[in-house]
Amino acid sequence: MPLDNQTPDVDPIRIETDIHGILTLRLAGKLTGAVLRDAAERMVTAGRATRINGVLIETTQTSIAYEIADLVNAIELIMDELSPRRCAHVSHGERTRPYMVMESTARAFAVKLQPFACETEARAWLLQR
Numbered sequence: 420m421p422l423d424n425q426t427p428d429v430d431p432i433r434i435e436t437d438i439h440g441i442l443t444l445r446l447a448g449k450l451t452g453a454v455l456r457d458a459a460e461r462m463v464t465a466g467r468a469t470r471i472n473g474v475l476i477e478t479t480q481t482s483i484a485y486e487i488a489d490l491v492n493a494i495e496l497i498m499d500e501l502s503p504r505r506c507a508h509v510s511h512g513e514r515t516r517p518y519m520v521m522e523s524t525a526r527a528f529a530v531k532l533q534p535f536a537c538e539t540e541a542r543a544w545l546l547q548r
Contacts, residue, residue, distance in 0.1 A: 431460045433458065440472035442501065447480040452489035459493035463500040465543055467490035474506040476521075477538060481510075490517060491524050498528035508539035521526040529541045 431454055433445040444462055446454070461516070474497065498506075506525055508518055518534045525532040535541035 432461060434458075434461055436465065436469055439546055440470050441542065442466050442469075442471050442473070442503070443475040443477065445477045448482070449484045450478070450481045452485045455485055455489050455493040459496040462497055466501040470502050471501045472505075473500065473540070474503045475509065475541055475545060476506065477509040478499055479510055487520055490520055491492050494521050494524040495528075498525055498530050503530055504527070505545050505547075506530050507535055507545050508532060509535045509541050512536065 431448040435443040
């Protein structure tokens with residue numbers, strides 16, 4: 420069997436929950452408005468099954484292909500429906516503007532949002548009381 424066979428693309432949206440009540444959204448690839456909407460809707464569905472203390476959004480393997488309004492709508496849906504205490508955003512350092520938009524949107528829902536470059540630090544921050 421040749422080693423150059425094409426494999427299907429992996430789902431760009433992965434959602435995980437853990438025993439501490441942290442709902443994690445992992446995104447990969449090109450982030451379009453449709454991907455953000457789908458991710459937000461899937462997070463809300465996953466979050467209804469358990470109590471959510473914090474949300475971790477990991478976007479280190481992504482590129483931006485959305486409008487700011489798409490980002491605002493996705494964050495508003497997540498914050499409104501899940502009502503987490505805290506939200507951590509793990510990404511590379513080139514995301515200043517998206518982070519500022521996410522932070523101001525989360526603040527309107529009284530949710531603390533903090534940027535991180537390391538998922539371990541983000542999880543530790545989310546677990547603080």
